[in-house]
Amino acid sequence: MIHRALxxxxxxxxxLFVTGRNDREGVLACLLDLGATRPIVEATVELMDxxxxxxxxxxxxERRVSLSWVGPQTSGAExxxxxxxxxxxxxxxxxxxxxxxxxxEEFAYLVGDITQGxxxxxxxxxxxxxxxxxxx
Numbered sequence: 001m002i003h004r005a006l007x008x009x010x011x012x013x014x015x016l017f018v019t020g021r022n023d024r025e026g027v028l029a030c031l032l033d034l035g036a037t038r039p040i041v042e043a044t045v046e047l048m049d050x051x052x053x054x055x056x057x058x059x060x061x062e063r064r065v066s067l068s069w070v071g072p073q074t075s076g077a078e079x080x081x082x083x084x085x086x087x088x089x090x091x092x093x094x095x096x097x098x099x100x101x102x103x104x105e106e107f108a109y110l111v112g113d114i115t116q117g118x119x120x121x122x123x124x125x126x127x128x129x130x131x132x133x134x135x136x
Contacts, residue, residue, distance in 0.1 A: 059093035
């Protein structure tokens, strides 16, 4: 699993990219630590068991934290698609908490800032050759 911790504005964001076997216990422990309720954790387990090309984001607006999990994908394009999808969910949580208009230039910059924080991982996972090498 590849883990990336980001600080965006005054928000903490953890991205977990599963590249091999599913580290279910670690993901679930992180969710509970961030204040996820039992129904959210149970829904996450179902999603994780649902197959490839999955991801999810949990945000605790009171604590100003988010956790995004991107599970194993079928292609480089799917790594990009799912990761960007989850980045938007993180940006939505931050924007909602801060009162940022989602159709604004400020929101677009927020998405860009988050993306820039994981861009090297996105590039590595999107490249079939790079993905075949060990991802630490």
